[in-house]
Structures are given as C-alpha cells and as structure tokens.
Amino acid sequence: MHAAVTDFLLDIIQNSIEAEAAVVTVVFNQTETVLECSITDDGKGITPEELNQIQDPFYTDGSKHSARKVGLGVPFLFQAAEAAEGKVTIHSEKGKGTECRFSFNPKHIDCPPLGDIPGTFLAAISYPGDHELIIERSLFRAGEKSSYEVSRLELIEAVGSLSTAGSLNLVKLFLHSQEDSVMDPG
Amino acid sequence: MAKMTLEDLRNLREQKKKDLQKRDTTGKNMQIVIGMGTCGIAAGAKKSLDAFLSELDAQNLDNVAVTQTGCMGLCYVEPTVEVIVPGMPNVIYGQVDVETARKIVREHIMRQRMVSDHVYDRPAADIIQNGGK
Numbered sequence: 001m002h003a004a005v006t007d008f009l010l011d012i013i014q015n016s017i018e019a020e021a022a023v024v025t026v027v028f029n030q031t032e033t034v035l036e037c038s039i040t041d042d043g044k045g046i047t048p049e050e051l052n053q054i055q056d057p058f059y060t061d062g063s064k065h066s067a068r069k070v071g072l073g074v075p076f077l078f079q080a081a082e083a084a085e086g087k088v089t090i091h092s093e094k095g096k097g098t099e100c101r102f103s104f105n106p107k108h109i110d111c112p113p114l115g116d117i118p119g120t121f122l123a124a125i126s127y128p129g130d131h132e133l134i135i136e137r138s139l140f141r142a143g144e145k146s147s148y149e150v151s152r153l154e155l156i157e158a159v160g161s162l163s164t165a166g167s168l169n170l171v172k173l174f175l176h177s178q179e180d181s182v183m184d185p186g
Numbered sequence: 187m188a189k190m191t192l193e194d195l196r197n198l199r200e201q202k203k204k205d206l207q208k209r210d211t212t213g214k215n216m217q218i219v220i221g222m223g224t225c226g227i228a229a230g231a232k233k234s235l236d237a238f239l240s241e242l243d244a245q246n247l248d249n250v251a252v253t254q255t256g257c258m259g260l261c262y263v264e265p266t267v268e269v270i271v272p273g274m275p276n277v278i279y280g281q282v283d284v285e286t287a288r289k290i291v292r293e294h295i296m297r298q299r300m301v302s303d304h305v306y307d308r309p310a311a312d313i314i315q316n317g318g319k
Contacts, residue, residue: 002227002228003228003230006232007227007228007232010222010227010232011224011227014222014256018256064256064257065257065259072224073224076224076228115232116232116233116236119232119233119235119236120232122235122236123222123231123232123235123254126252126253126254127222127254128253128254148189154192155192155195158192158195158196158199159195159196159199160199163251163252163253164248164249164250164251164252165238165239165242165243165247165248165249165250165251165252166202166206166248166249167199168239168252169239169242169243169248170195170198170199170202171195172236172239173190173198174190174194174195176187177187177188177189177190178189178190180187180189181188181189
C-alpha cells in the first residue's frame with residue numbers, strides 16, 4: 001500500500017508513459033477542502049472490459065512480469081480514495097488515450113499525507129522516454145490562487161538529457177523553487 | 187528562493203558546464219538504476235532517488251547517470267537499485283533507504299567497495315564477502 005497521495009499519482013503517471021503516450025498532462029489542484037488530480041494521455045487506451053479488470057488486484061495482462069498474478073497500482077488508488085471520501089474515475093478509449101481523475105478529502109482522517117510534491121514531479125519527469133509531460137500545479141488558499149506549470153521537453157531543452165545527476169539536480173532545484181513560490185507566494 | 191525561470195535554469199547549466207570542464211571526469215560511465223515500480227514507490231524509492239541525487243551533488247559527481255526502471259522482480263527488498271561501475275561486477279542492491287543510498291555513493295561509486303549487506307543479486311557470494319575486491 002502506498003504511503004502518500006503523491007505515490008499514487010506517480011504510479012498512475014507511469015501507466016500513461018508505459019501506454020506509449022506522446023503527451024501526458026497532469027493537473028494537481030489543491031484547495032482547503034479537496035485535493036484533485038487528473039492524468040490524461042494519448043496512449044494506447046484500454047477497452048471497457050479491461051477497465052473493469054484493472055480494478056481487480058488479482059488481474060494483470062502479464063506483459064510486464066509473465067509469472068505474476070497481481071496488478072496493484074490502480075486497485076491501491078481505488079482503495080485509498082474510497083477510504084478517505086475520495087473518488088476515482090477512469091475514462092479510456094482503445095487507440096485514443098486515457099483520463100484518470102481522482103480526489104481526496106484532505107480533512108478526512110484516512111486521507112494519506114500529500115508526500116513530497118517536487119520529488120514526485122522530478123521522478124515523473126525523469127522517467128525515461130521521448131514523451132512530453134506537462135504538469136499544472138495549483139493551490140487555492142484563503143481565496144487566492146497560486147500556480148505553476150512545467151513542461152518536460154522544455155526542461156530537457158534547458159538542461160540537456162535528464163539522465164545524469166548534474167542535470168537532475170538542476171531540475172530538482174527548479175521544481176523546488178516553483179513549489180516554494182506556491183507554498184509561500186509572499 | 188525566488189521562483190526560477192527557464193532562462194535561469196539555462197544559465198545555471200552553462201555555469202555548471204564550465205565548472206565541470208575544470209574538474210576531472212570522475213563518475214563517467216557509472217550508472218545508478220532505481221526500481222520505481224508500484225513496489226518500489228510503496229517502499230520509498232522516491233526518497234532513495236532524492237538521497238542519491240543529494241549525495242552525488244554533495245560529492246560533485248555530476249557525471250554519474252541516474253535512471254529509473256520498473257520492478258526488477260525483488261519486491262520483497264524494495265527499494266532496489268542496480269549500480270554499474272566499470273571494473274566492478276554489476277550489483278543489485280536491496281532495501282536501499284536514504285542512509286544506504288548515501289553509503290552506496292560514498293563506498294561503491296567513490297571507493298569501488300561494495301556495500302555487502304545490501305547486495306541481493308548478481309555477484310557470487312565469495313566476491314561479496316571480500317567487499318568486491
């Protein structure tokens with residue numbers, strides 16, 4: 001079971017990347033009463049029947065690990081959201097893409113902690129591949145909205161390949177500065 | 187910290203490039219591969235990734251490649267990390283928490299000595315006991 005909301009988020013983003021998406025868009029909205037995320041991709045999509053099956057922890061298509069009989073990523077998300085007055089909806093069309101939306105009630109006692117937001121975005125952005133990943137992060141607090149947006153391909157253009165410690169540390173610094181500006185806009 | 191722009195990021199990269207040219211090329215061809223499947227994430231692989239990056243930064247090892255992969259099949263000892271250093275056997279480390287990640291950088295990457303009590307796959311037992319030497 002995952003410990004933090006951002007763990008679920010990273011797991012679902014990876015599903016989109018593994019579905020051979022060219023563009024993955026992540027929206028991460030936080031207010032005082034709700035935490036909402038959506039992950040939209042133009043990957044290979046799944047059928048309504050498969051959509052039903054992936055909610056079962058004892059279902060896997062066997063493509064990643066031939067001997068394995070479980071697939072836990074999506075079922076973990078359903079379980080945690082249901083425990084915290086949250087909701088998960090997944091829409092998918094074979095050959096077109098998938099949209100996964102989930103929400104948590106941050107005031108619910110069973111809502112997992114948020115986790116490390118810039119660390120999650122760094123892990124998501126540096127996951128290998130040629131795809132674009134756009135992250136739109138916003139925080140509403142006391143009637144004020146603060147937000148930022150990052151693009152994986154723009155970051156690669158700025159720092160070079162995301163495969164060395166040097167470039168990853170630059171992106172890490174960048175993401176922390178974005179997150180700090182949202183948390184403490186003063 | 188003020189909110190950085192992409193321009194700031196480009197400038198920082200240029201500055202880093204100049205610094206790198208002055209230093210030797212320690213770390214080239216070395217690779218750290220972090221298992222970031224569902225099992226890895228659940229066990230805290232994001233924290234391990236962050237610890238590797240902080241320690242490599244602290245030790246000025248900008249050339250080391252840090253990449254991610256899915257589950258390596260050792261879910262019971264996540265987070266798992268493969269370390270590839272020329273002249274040493276490729277090693278899969280298990281239970282790589284923050285402290286172990288820092289130790290792998292200081293021992294395996296910098297001194298070419300394995301962190302034997304976290305080796306879970308690849309080298310033969312006699313190699314592990316001798317610390318990879």
